[in-house]
Every structure is written in C-alpha cells, then in structure tokens.
Amino acid sequence: MYVRHLQLTDFRSWQHLDLAFDAGPSVLVGANGQGKTNLVEALGYVSTLGSHRVSGDAPLIRRGTQRAVVRVAVVHAGRELLVELEIAAGRANRARINRGAACRPRDVLGALRTVLFAPEDLVMVRGEPGDRRRFLDDLLVSRTPRYAGVRTDYERVLKQRSALLKSAGAARKSGMNSDDLRTLEVWDGHLARHGADLLAGRLDLVADLAPHVADAYASVAAPSEASDTASQGVDPSGRSADVSYRSSLGSSLPEGFGLTRGTRAGDEQGRKSLESALLAELERVRGQELERGVSLVGPHRDDLDLVLGDAPAKGYASHGESWSLALALRLASYHLLTADGAEPVLILDDVFAELDRRRRARLAELVAGAEQVLVTAAVDEDVPGELSGVRFEVGGGEVQRVA
Amino acid sequence: MYEGPVQDLIDELGRLPGIGPKSAQRIAFHLLAAEPADVDRLQETLQKVKEGVVFCEICGNVSEQATCRICQDTRRDPKLVCVVEEPKDVLAVERTREFRGRYHVLGGALDPLSGVGPDQLRIRDLVTRIGTDGVTEVIIATDPNTEGEATATYLVRLLQDFPGLSVTRLASGLPMGGDLEFADELTLGRALSGRRSV
Numbered sequence: 001m002y003v004r005h006l007q008l009t010d011f012r013s014w015q016h017l018d019l020a021f022d023a024g025p026s027v028l029v030g031a032n033g034q035g036k037t038n039l040v041e042a043l044g045y046v047s048t049l050g051s052h053r054v055s056g057d058a059p060l061i062r063r064g065t066q067r068a069v070v071r072v073a074v075v076h077a078g079r080e081l082l083v084e085l086e087i088a089a090g091r092a093n094r095a096r097i098n099r100g101a102a103c104r105p106r107d108v109l110g111a112l113r114t115v116l117f118a119p120e121d122l123v124m125v126r127g128e129p130g131d132r133r134r135f136l137d138d139l140l141v142s143r144t145p146r147y148a149g150v151r152t153d154y155e156r157v158l159k160q161r162s163a164l165l166k167s168a169g170a171a172r173k174s175g176m177n178s179d180d181l182r183t184l185e186v187w188d189g190h191l192a193r194h195g196a197d198l199l200a201g202r203l204d205l206v207a208d209l210a211p212h213v214a215d216a217y218a219s220v221a222a223p224s225e226a227s228d229t230a231s232q233g234v235d236p237s238g239r240s241a242d243v244s245y246r247s248s249l250g251s252s253l254p255e256g257f258g259l260t261r262g263t264r265a266g267d268e269q270g271r272k273s274l275e276s277a278l279l280a281e282l283e284r285v286r287g288q289e290l291e292r293g294v295s296l297v298g299p300h301r302d303d304l305d306l307v308l309g310d311a312p313a314k315g316y317a318s319h320g321e322s323w324s325l326a327l328a329l330r331l332a333s334y335h336l337l338t339a340d341g342a343e344p345v346l347i348l349d350d351v352f353a354e355l356d357r358r359r360r361a362r363l364a365e366l367v368a369g370a371e372q373v374l375v376t377a378a379v380d381e382d383v384p385g386e387l388s389g390v391r392f393e394v395g396g397g398e399v400q401r402v403a
Numbered sequence: 404m405y406e407g408p409v410q411d412l413i414d415e416l417g418r419l420p421g422i423g424p425k426s427a428q429r430i431a432f433h434l435l436a437a438e439p440a441d442v443d444r445l446q447e448t449l450q451k452v453k454e455g456v457v458f459c460e461i462c463g464n465v466s467e468q469a470t471c472r473i474c475q476d477t478r479r480d481p482k483l484v485c486v487v488e489e490p491k492d493v494l495a496v497e498r499t500r501e502f503r504g505r506y507h508v509l510g511g512a513l514d515p516l517s518g519v520g521p522d523q524l525r526i527r528d529l530v531t532r533i534g535t536d537g538v539t540e541v542i543i544a545t546d547p548n549t550e551g552e553a554t555a556t557y558l559v560r561l562l563q564d565f566p567g568l569s570v571t572r573l574a575s576g577l578p579m580g581g582d583l584e585f586a587d588e589l590t591l592g593r594a595l596s597g598r599r600s601v
Contacts, residue, residue, distance in 0.1 A: 106587070107587065149587070149588070149589050156549040159516060160514065160549065160550070160553070161515070163515035164515035164520075167515065167518070179521055179522065180520065182521070182557070182560070182561075183515075183520055183521055185560070186513070186553050186556045186557045186560065187515075189556060190549070190552065190553055190556065
C-alpha cells in the first residue's frame with residue numbers, strides 16, 4: 001500500500017498542510033525543527049493510534065488549539081481509502097472512513113499499515129522490558145487489529161486488580177477479609193482470560209517473527225555490495241540474532257507454545273491452557289502479591305529476549321550491533337506484514353544520520369524495492385543514492401516538491 | 404469571566420454531566436431571562452428531589468415512598484429478579500415492556516480503583532431477598548464492560564450454590580437493524596460464542 005495524500009490541520013507544528021506523495025521512495029529534507037518528523041508521526045498515528053515519540057495525545061495538538069485533524073488517502077491493491085482522525089483535547093477522538101459516519105478510532109486500524117524506523121528504536125535493544133512489550137503489542141495490533149481491544153481490556157483489568165491488591169493487602173495486616181479474597185478471585189479470572197488472549201497473540205507473533213529477525217540481521221550485518229571497498233568494519237564475528245519470548249509464567253508456561261514453529265497458541269485450546277496456567281500461577285504467588293500490592297504474573301511482566309550469538313544483546317552488544325539488531329526488528333516487522341498480504345509503508349525518520357556508512361548503504365539496499373519509502377533527513381548527504389526518489393524541501397511552515 | 408453570581412451559576416451548571424462550558428453559559432443566560440415563576444418552579448423541583456425522593460427499601464430504585472411502584476405491583480412476578488447497576492438501567496429494561504419480574508439495583512459495579520467493593524454495593528440485600536422471597540431466577544443485567552463483567556462473575560459465583568435458583572446473564576451480541584459486516588470483532592465473537600439453536 002502507499003500513501004497518496006496527507007492533509008494536516010493543527011497537528012503539532014503544522015497549522016495546515018496538503019501534501020501529495022507517489023509510490024516509491026520520497027525524501028523530506030529540511031533543517032532541524034522544521035516539522036519533518038511531525039509529518040511522518042501523523043502517518044504513524046493513523047496506523048497505530050499512538051505516537052512513537054510521546055505516550056499521550058495532548059502534545060499532538062498544535063498549541064493554542066483544541067483539536068488536530070489528520071486526513072490520509074491510502075491506496076491499497078488499486079483501491080483508495082480516505083481515513084480521517086480528529087484528535088481532541090479532553091474529549092474522545094473521532095474517526096471517519098471514506099467520509100462515512102463517525103466511528104471509533106479503533107475501527108480505522110488496519111486501513112494504513114506502517115513500519116516506522118526512528119532514532120528511538122535503539123531502546124528496543126537497550127531499554128527496559130516495557131519498550132520491547134510495546135514493540136510487540138504495536139506490531140500485534142497492526143497485524144490483527146482485534147488485539148487493540150484485548151490490550152485495552154487487559155490493562156483495565158490489571159489496573160482494577162492492582163488497586164484491589166493494594167487495599168486488600170493493607171486490610172490483611174489488620175486481619176484478613178474473606179470478602180476481599182472472593183473479589184480478588186473474580187479479578188483473577190478476568191486477568192487470566194484477557195491475559196491468556198494477549199499472551200497467545202504475542203507467542204504466535206514471536207514464533208512468526210523470529211525467522212524474519214534472523215534473516216534481517218544477517219542481511220544488515222553482511223558486507224554491502226555497493227560499499228564493499230569502503231567497509232573494513234564488517235561484523236567480524238558473523239554472529240546470528242535470535243529472539244524469544246520470556247513469560248512471567250517461566251517454567252509453568254505450557255510446553256510447546258511459541259517454541260516450536262507450527263504450534264499456535266491463539267487457537268481455542270491454546271488459550272484455554274494458557275488461561276489455566278495463569279490462574280494456577282496467580283494462586284501460587286497470591287501471598288507475595290498481597291504483601292507487595294503488585295500484580296506479579298501476566299503479560300505485563302513479560303519480555304522479549306534478544307540474543308546475538310550466545311550473549312544477550314542488552315549489555316553485551318556494541319553500539320553498531322545494537323543498531324543492526326534494532327533495524328533487523330523493524331525490517332522483520334516489514335517482512336512479516338508483507339507476508340501477511342499487505343505491504344506496509346516504510347518510514348525512515350532521521351535514522352540515516354545515526355548509522356555508519358556501511359549500515360546506511362545496507363539499509364538503503366534492503367528497503368529500496370519497497371512499494372513506498374518515506375525518508376526524513378536534515379541534509380541530503382545522509383540519504384544514500386538508492387533512495388533519491390521524489391525530493392521535498394521542508395522549511396518555513398511549508399513543504400515544496402522539487403522533482 | 405462574568406461577574407459574581409452569573410459566573411457562579413455557569414460553574415455550577417458546568418459541573419453537571421454532559422454539559423460543557425458553552426452549554427452551561429447558554430442555560431445560565433436562559434435562566435437569567437426566564438420568568439421568575441419558571442425559576443421558582445425549577446427551584447422547588449430541585450428541592451423536592453433532594454428531600455422527597457428516597458430509595459426503595461426492597462430493590463434500591465428511586466421512589467417516592469418506602470417501597471417503589473414496581474415492588475408494590477402485585478401483578479409482577481416476585482420470583483424473577485433482574486439485577487442492574489443503576490436506577491436508570493431499570494428504566495431501560497422497563498422500556499422494553501418485556502420484563503414482568505422485579506428489579507434489584509446494586510448502586511454501581513465492582514470498581515477497586517474508586518474503592519467500590521461488594522460491601523459498597525447492595526449485594527447483601529440481594530442475598531437476603533433471594534433467601535426470603537423464594538426467588539427462582541436472577542437475571543444479571545450489569546453493563547458489558549470490565550467492571551460490569553467482573554460484578555456479574557462475582558454474583559454468579561456467589562449465587563450458584565443457592566438450591567433451586569437459576570442465574571442467567573443478559574445476552575450480548577449484535578444490535579438489531581445492524582449490518583454484520585460493520586460489527587467489530589469483539590461483539591461478533593461474543594455473538595458467536597453466545598449463539599443459540601433455532
């Protein structure tokens with residue numbers, strides 16, 4: 001798919017913007033602070049309903065205004081879809097498809113799929129487990145929009161249950177209340193049900209993603225054909241990358257899920273066995289949970305293990321290797337979504353400036369064939385020749401197309 | 404900002420649910436221009452609501468007397484009880500004209516974040532009522548959201564051991580007059596799992 005048109009009103013620094021794109025590579029060049037990233041952030045927002053830079057919606061609305069509007073025309077398999085999103089301060093956001101009746105923003109998920117590379121991606125390798133969970137969940141939602149609902153439901157139940165644990169834990173110190181315990185069992189049941197659903201989705205996702213990550217890492221780290229002479233710094237170790245899911249269930253995770261390819265956790269039976277495993281584990285740690293007032297078991301405590309060769313990437317990988325792995329995770333997402341039948345739009349936000357010459361050239365080679373690639377850069381020299389498609393200059397509150 | 408009492412009125416109105424600053428302002432100026440008699444009537448009504456309305460001691464619905472109209476109605480089946488969260492839910496079910504039993508208003512749903520547990524809801528009254536009135540069926544009609552579902556599960560667990568009592572949950576699924584293709588996955592999934600033979 002590709003983005004044919006983007007229109008912004010009061011989004012970030014843009015009071016108004018009207019911009020037409022073509023399929024193939026496009027480069028947006030402009031000095032810092034001119035709004036290049038804001039532009040691609042809007043596309044990312046339409047595809048995930050979240051920004052890759054901030055967690056709340058408030059910063060997305062231009063200062064001094066009440067609502068921002070993003071309008072995107074997406075062409076997929078010859079059909080054009082117009083998606084409109086209104087982001088409002090202190091009110092529910094609204095959405096429309098093809099100028100139809102207003103619907104929930106959740107309903108537009110899947111209309112535009114993007115894979116966004118950004119300087120922030122390094123946290124997937126070096127950051128906290130929460131950063132990697134977010135990567136997994138975002139990808140899960142763009143692959144299967146149903147999980148947006150599962151994720152929200154799970155977070156809601158988790159919040160309620162944690163509030164109860166806190167108050168019940170405090171009450172227990174002054175003599176246990178059997179009523180609290182009975183209520184806790186109710187929330188346990190709901191946590192396990194939504195948790196099993198989310199966990200199953202993630203396990204299947206990681207199983208499908210892992211081979212793509214290994215391939216992508218190998219091709220990013222491999223010597224580049226175009227810059228062979230310039231690259232003395234080829235990854236000498238030739239180590240391979242592997243990803244696996246680490247569940248807070250530990251050894252209680254039912255055998256087989258996510259480990260062997262081909263077992264699906266997402267079917268009815270898989271979800272049931274995950275649900276009972278979660279329930280059993282919840283019962284086991286109940287005393288500890290009441291003591292600390294925190295939910296200790298569930299997908300919110302899980303992590304994605306990234307391994308290079310035989311060492312964990314976090315703490316052991318060099319800066320360059322960390323970048324290769326971060327790129328590999330994004331490229332793998334792109335290949336996975338493409339294999340599912342809808343090639344996503346690739347967005348490379350200021351990443352070339354972060355990479356050394358060899359990785360820069362490799363990445364450019366790997367993405368040059370995509371249906372649409374949108375690149376932002378501060379200076380032209382950062383962008384490899386393969387991606388010199390349509391060029392846009394961003395500055396002074398407007399965007400000029402220079403062929 | 405307006406001066407003194409006018410701004411106070413706008414602020415007070417703006418606190419009401421569903422009324423934003425613009426609507427509050429419009430209502431305030433409407434009241435300012437209204438006949439004194441109209442304003443007096445409104446004032447009296449407000450006073451009466453706080454003083455005259457009580458909650459039915461059987462079902463917890465809003466009422467003018469100690470027991471509400473529905474609980475007094477002998478044509479209604481006392482063996483059939485529909486459990487709802489709020490008095491406004493009673494009205495919603497009543498509008499269907501399908502239900503001939505009685506109600507039990509919980510006064511909310513389990514919501515630990517706001518400090519609402521079983522003790523804050525009228526659950527104990529429900530259990531007493533089932534024990535003394537010979538209730539044979541309880542229909543749980545809490546909202547189909549996280550808190551409502553948790554409350555339903557709690558009630559099911561609590562009531563399942565009552566001899567001779569059947570506990571049912573309101574079906575959730577597709578809206579009438581809707582299109583299958585526009586139903587979201589969650590609703591459609593629920594409708595599938597709650598399907599019935601015809």
